[in-house]
Amino acid sequence: MSNTRVKFYQTGTFTVGNRLLDDSDRTVQSRPERTNSLNSGHRACQGCGEALGARYAIDAAMRAANNQLVAVNATGCLEVFSTPYPETSWQIPWLHSLFGNAPAVASGVAAALRAKGKKDTKVIAQGGDGGTVDIGFGCLSGMFERNDDVLYICYDNEAYMNTGVQRSGSTPAAAHTATTQAVGSQPGNPFGTGKSIPLIAMAHGIPYVATASVADLHDLEAKVTKAMGVTGARYVHVHVPCPLGWGCDPSYTLKVARLAVESGLFPLFEAEYGEVVARTPIRRLIKVDEYLKLQRRFQHLFGEPGQPAVIAAIQAQAERNIKRFGLVEKGEAK
Amino acid sequence: MLQIRIHGRGGQGVVSAAEIISVAAFREGKHAQAFPSFGSERMGAPVMAFCRIDEREIRLREPIMTPDALIIQDPTLLHHVDLFQGLAADGYVLLNSGRSAEELGIDELFARVPRRHVCTLAASELAREHLGKPLPSGALLGGLAALTGWLQISSVQAALREKFAGISGERNAAAALAAFNRTRAKLAAQEGVHAQAD
Amino acid sequence: MLKQIEGSQAMAAAIAMCRPEVISCYPITPQTHIVEALSAMTKRGELGSCQFINVESEFAALSVLIGASATGARSYTATSSQGLLFMAEAVYNAAGLGLPIVMTIGNRALGAPINIWNDHSDSMSMRDAGWIQLHAESNQEAVDLHLQAFRLAEELSCPVMVCVDGFILTHAYERVDLPTQEQVDAYLPPYDPVQVLDPAEPVSIGAMVGPEAFAEVRYLAHHKQLRALELLPRLAEEFAHGFGRSSGGLLSEYRTADAETIVIALGSVNGTIKDTVDELRDTGMAIGAVKLCSFRPFPLAAVRAALQKAKRVIVIEKDLAVGLGGIVASNVRMALRGLPVAVHTVIAGLGGRAITKVSLRRVFTEVHAQSESFAEPHFLDLNWQVVEKELARQAEQRRAGPTAENVLRQVNAIGTRVH
Numbered sequence: 021m022s023n024t025r026v027k028f029y030q031t032g033t034f035t036v037g038n039r040l041l042d043d044s045d046r047t048v049q050s051r052p053e054r055t056n057s058l059n060s061g062h063r064a065c066q067g068c069g070e071a072l073g074a075r076y077a078i079d080a081a082m083r084a085a086n087n088q089l090v091a092v093n094a095t096g097c098l099e100v101f102s103t104p105y106p107e108t109s110w111q112i113p114w115l116h117s118l119f120g121n122a123p124a125v126a127s128g129v130a131a132a133l134r135a136k137g138k139k140d141t142k143v144i145a146q147g148g149d150g151g152t153v154d155i156g157f158g159c160l161s162g163m164f165e166r167n168d169d170v171l172y173i174c175y176d177n178e179a180y181m182n183t184g185v186q187r188s189g190s191t192p193a194a195a196h197t198a199t200t201q202a203v204g205s206q207p208g209n210p211f212g213t214g215k216s217i218p219l220i221a222m223a224h225g226i227p228y229v230a231t232a233s234v235a236d237l238h239d240l241e242a243k244v245t246k247a248m249g250v251t252g253a254r255y256v257h258v259h260v261p262c263p264l265g266w267g268c269d270p271s272y273t274l275k276v277a278r279l280a281v282e283s284g285l286f287p288l289f290e291a292e293y294g295e296v297v298a299r300t301p302i303r304r305l306i307k308v309d310e311y312l313k314l315q316r317r318f319q320h321l322f323g324e325p326g327q328p329a330v331i332a333a334i335q336a337q338a339e340r341n342i343k344r345f346g347l348v349e350k351g352e353a354k
Numbered sequence: 355m356l357q358i359r360i361h362g363r364g365g366q367g368v369v370s371a372a373e374i375i376s377v378a379a380f381r382e383g384k385h386a387q388a389f390p391s392f393g394s395e396r397m398g399a400p401v402m403a404f405c406r407i408d409e410r411e412i413r414l415r416e417p418i419m420t421p422d423a424l425i426i427q428d429p430t431l432l433h434h435v436d437l438f439q440g441l442a443a444d445g446y447v448l449l450n451s452g453r454s455a456e457e458l459g460i461d462e463l464f465a466r467v468p469r470r471h472v473c474t475l476a477a478s479e480l481a482r483e484h485l486g487k488p489l490p491s492g493a494l495l496g497g498l499a500a501l502t503g504w505l506q507i508s509s510v511q512a513a514l515r516e517k518f519a520g521i522s523g524e525r526n527a528a529a530a531l532a533a534f535n536r537t538r539a540k541l542a543a544q545e546g547v548h549a550q551a552d
Numbered sequence: 553m554l555k556q557i558e559g560s561q562a563m564a565a566a567i568a569m570c571r572p573e574v575i576s577c578y579p580i581t582p583q584t585h586i587v588e589a590l591s592a593m594t595k596r597g598e599l600g601s602c603q604f605i606n607v608e609s610e611f612a613a614l615s616v617l618i619g620a621s622a623t624g625a626r627s628y629t630a631t632s633s634q635g636l637l638f639m640a641e642a643v644y645n646a647a648g649l650g651l652p653i654v655m656t657i658g659n660r661a662l663g664a665p666i667n668i669w670n671d672h673s674d675s676m677s678m679r680d681a682g683w684i685q686l687h688a689e690s691n692q693e694a695v696d697l698h699l700q701a702f703r704l705a706e707e708l709s710c711p712v713m714v715c716v717d718g719f720i721l722t723h724a725y726e727r728v729d730l731p732t733q734e735q736v737d738a739y740l741p742p743y744d745p746v747q748v749l750d751p752a753e754p755v756s757i758g759a760m761v762g763p764e765a766f767a768e769v770r771y772l773a774h775h776k777q778l779r780a781l782e783l784l785p786r787l788a789e790e791f792a793h794g795f796g797r798s799s800g801g802l803l804s805e806y807r808t809a810d811a812e813t814i815v816i817a818l819g820s821v822n823g824t825i826k827d828t829v830d831e832l833r834d835t836g837m838a839i840g841a842v843k844l845c846s847f848r849p850f851p852l853a854a855v856r857a858a859l860q861k862a863k864r865v866i867v868i869e870k871d872l873a874v875g876l877g878g879i880v881a882s883n884v885r886m887a888l889r890g891l892p893v894a895v896h897t898v899i900a901g902l903g904g905r906a907i908t909k910v911s912l913r914r915v916f917t918e919v920h921a922q923s924e925s926f927a928e929p930h931f932l933d934l935n936w937q938v939v940e941k942e943l944a945r946q947a948e949q950r951r952a953g954p955t956a957e958n959v960l961r962q963v964n965a966i967g968t969r970v971h
Contacts (some may be wrong), residue, residue: 090749092619093758100760108756113749115756118645121615124607127651128574128619128627129749131603135573135625141751159615161609376725380556384673388725413690413823415720483703 028042048080048241055082062109063101067270069260069277070098070175072321073234074146077173080241082112084248085142090115092240094122094156097182097262115136120155122147123163123228126170134169138193142248144170149176149190151218157189160217164224164253171247171254174217185265190286192330192339194330195317202320211333215291216313221255222291228252229291235257235277239288241302257287267316269338279311284338287345299345308335355410356504357418361437362427364409366396371425371491372403375498377513378505379407382470387412389545397547407504425494426476429458438463444552446502448537451492452465452476470544473501484529485508485522492518496530500537507534553730558690559721560585563656564661566695568593569736570654570702573743574620576605579663581668582718583630583658590628610635614653617782620652622757624748626702627965630656631837637662640678647682647773649758650746652705652712654698655683659819659870661903662719664930665956669904671719671870672818675847676879680771684712685848686778687818688802691721691728696799697845697946699731700787702740707783709746715847717820719904731795733930777849784846795905800852803844805858807833811840813920814859816884819846821900821907825868828912837920849881855887864894866919868912868932870901877929897929905933938962 048054057078064071082089088112092137095101099116102109103289117125126145134140147156163170179197180186187197193211196202200209221229228250232240240258247254250330262275263270280286281300285308288300304341309331321327358375362368370392376386384407391402404418408545419439423446423499426437432449438460441447445467450475451458475497477490485492499505510530515523555562566585575594577587607613610631617627638659646653656812657675662668675685684704688694694716700810700962701712710720716722729801747757761769781802788801798804806826808814815825820844842858844851859865865888867881876882878897896919903908911933917927942959946952 088751090623090751092603097756103756105759105761105765110756111754113751114756115749117615117617117618117649117754118641121611121618121642122611125614125622127605127607127612127625128576128616128621130619131574131605131616132620132623132625132627135601135603135620136623158608159612160622162612165608165919166605210860264970301744351948373725377556379878380554380727385727386725389720389723411727415820415823415911416825416906419908419910 026211031204038069039250043304045131045238047076047238048083049076049237054079055087057082057091057110057112058102059109059111063104064097064261065261065270067273068097068101069070069234069273070148071101071179072273073175073240073258073260074098074290076148076234076237076240077244077256078112078144080244081142081171081248082145084245084304086140088141089113090133090141090143092117092122092126092129092143092145094145094151095119096148096151097177098146098148100182106124119151121159122151122156123172124159124168126251127163127168130169142171142173143175144171146175148181149174149178150180150188152176153189153215161224164221164226164255167226167252169251169253170332171244173244174255174257174343175260177260177265179262179265181262181265185192190287192334194327194334196320197317206319207320207327212240218255218291219290220259222294222296224253225294226255227292228254229257229329230255231257231259231286233277233281233288234261235259235274235281235286236300243290265317266316267319272314275316276311279306279314282306283308283311284342284347285311285334286346287341289345296345299347301349302347305342305348308338355406355412355414356423356493357421357425358405358425358429358498359408359418359421360403360405360425361435363397364399364401366427367489367491368401368403368427371427371495374491374495374510374517375405375460375505377516378495379405379500381470381509382506384410387438390427391417398416398444400431409485423461423498424448425498425528426450427490432457432458432460438466441466444468447472448494448497449474450477450494452479458539460479470541471501472539473497473540475533477533477546480529480533484532485525492526493529493533497537499530500534500541507531510534553732555728555730556724557691557723557728557730558585558723559694559728561589561718562591562691562695562730563698564589564698565730566698566736567628568599569731569733570628571742572599572602572625573625573627573773574603574605574617576607576616576627576629578613578629578631578635580606580610580632580635580662581640581671582722583632583656585722586630586656586658597680603613610639614639614646614655615667617653618642618646618649618651620644620932621647622749624743624745624746626743627651627653628655629653630658632658633660633662633668634709634915635676636674640681643678644681646711650709650773650899652699652709652743654704654705654712654714656698656720657713657715657723659715666700667903668718669901670720671904672715673871673902674703675713675715676741676871678713679848679879680708683848684708684710684777684846686712687715687844688717688721689820689822689843689845692797693799693845694721695728695735696791696795696797699736699739700784700800702872703787704780704783706743708780709782716820718729718733720820726937728874734783735794736772739791780846780849781851781853788855796933800845803858805843806841806843808840808842808858808862810838811861812838812863813866813916814842814862814864815844815861815866815868815916816844816848816855816880818880819870821870822932824909825912828909828916828938831909831913832916839916839919839920844880847883849890850883850887852887855884856891859888860891861894862893864896864919864922866896866898866907866916868898868900868907872899872902881929897933899929900932908933935963
């Protein structure tokens, strides 16, 4: 009987566990020597995508940095749920300053380490979409422009969740938030607004930009690890569903994240110095409906009569992404 | 305390001139304070700079209201701005011009200060000669030293060399010395004329 | 070493000798000469491994230093006016986190209307943020206060603002005795942080504190500034021993021993005040002056001790609490509570208007003569005609137009005037 090498697609999930993989393919999280930088006991909601993403990202970064890491955190969900006074879940040196200055503060930490000749200590700045896309944008651009030696990780749950689900510059079109309600003739967040920080980061020409999702945690770890091997300004944008804010079942966090990727609405790619160098092709392309209907923030699009035109417009956005990043290989079955 | 006020237009080196006077005074062991008028400086706009010189620490921080000496770097300011406002009764006036004080039409000045305290100097021309550019400050400072006797010409030259490095400093120092000698000669001649007229 | 030097250059030289490790820079008139000089020094390699970071806003400038200081680096920046407001959130944050950052404020008026000239409205806007605020009377003192500031900040773990009058000091050439590197090293040891981001000993800095502990944390910040009241004179004394001159401290007195009228002020105007006091003393007036150096913490006890023997006090201040009157005067009144000393507020020098010896002499004479007509607060050299005319115009028509432009039109601000 011959041995057939089986290619596993969905690794690290309940479908195929880490124990069936080569050691080098296993996640950091699966290892007993993981640092648990974001320790248990934090106060994140059930099913929080951000807590999951942060845990994977930071432990991967710690491994890559030989545990010599300093983290700067913007105000937001992650900061609040990880440091409920008088406790902290962080097992690494961690600084929270303000909402809009995490990139600048991290630049300062990096400068101080350089001044002191501590070449081996690495710096990560992290924040949600609010702190990154909106109020922290100026500082982020400055950090990019100076090519400061900082890896910035944005956990994008597409709204200001910590303050009660208000619209941010990352909120997708048609989504209901507390400040873009599903009421009136154009319910939800208006079309034609919003910005893509990954593309803006690319426009700054920084050494490494990547998008990632908690749908593929191996990929997230790999990208963070890769980023940690690069010097200069680096940016990783992680899509993290928020069950509370999106109105989806807490047990569906990974599923919803996967559907966002498979619809083309959240493209996974890497870029270096402003050029896309890799993308993750979509294996099982789906219509956006499958993704949207699992979230109460889009429920006004469904039912009778629903908003078929709006759904079509969202579908068009997905198709633009697919085309732009080449997410569907020619000849792939739909 | 001696108070010097310099009038000119932005870009003519008025502020530098005040600074150089202060450095020259410092080199002679005096206290000196130089500062600009802090207007919205732009090329061509009227500007002022001030310099105080004293044997002891200077504590006063107001603009110079009652100057003991005036340097007018740009005669186009005459009849346009009240350049002589507050001039002390025995004050000195040095004007950057090839024309005489009488020709400039500032006769009213002669009623206020002694005639021999007013002097014109073709500083821009001297500057063109020595520097190749019509930046008159260095020459005017040489003229000021001659007119007032408040500073040694060697101190002025040393200050110019400190402020302007290399060949530029040398040329400015040369212009200052030329201006100093010319002004000295002019004053002596004036003295002679007046002596005759008495 | 004695030098004839621009104030900004002198300060930069002194700051360089303090061995800063991270300097952030965002330009704004009139402080920019300081950071420009430091930039050149860093680029030429004169500051060792010091990192000079050109940032995209003042908010970023202070934020960078928050990160740097928390990592154990001696950190410095400078700003003025609008820049200080733009970093306001970070100003409070740095004080709350207890980071020993030193920042020069080139005092400049706050808009609107936009104004680039000197007054104290900028540093006054941050007076309760928890930073120590020291005011320099001369460029010599500006140099000396920066040395003392780093020492003070690091001993207390509290940020310090050194306030230096914009243009009047920053852009003035005067004689300054610059210290040597040896003198500075003897006075200012390397920074030994109370808290630091270090992978070897991880800590979380910047937690949210709720009602159960916030008041205690705030009290401790207040207590820290009260400790500065003792530390400032001690550091000034040590400075005097090491450098051979008096500088800083809480305040200093000038001819106050038998004074009936005492003038009190912050910053460079004290020079003009001293000259005026001398002139009036020559006429037999029993007048003296107190130069206040530390505005925060406000030295209530020291001010009381210095002023209590007077019959009346004149506060000359370059700021205005809109809707109230004097800021410094209010603080002075607090120091003198319960005492029968009359405190007169004189608002002067707003937006860079010159404070002249002639005007001060007139005011001091009027107050000393206990003139009843002396308004409270008194606005020195205010053009009441212009004000009345503008008020009349506004009363006449609803769409009166922008106030500033209308006043400028009245005042006819073209060409040069002496003052």
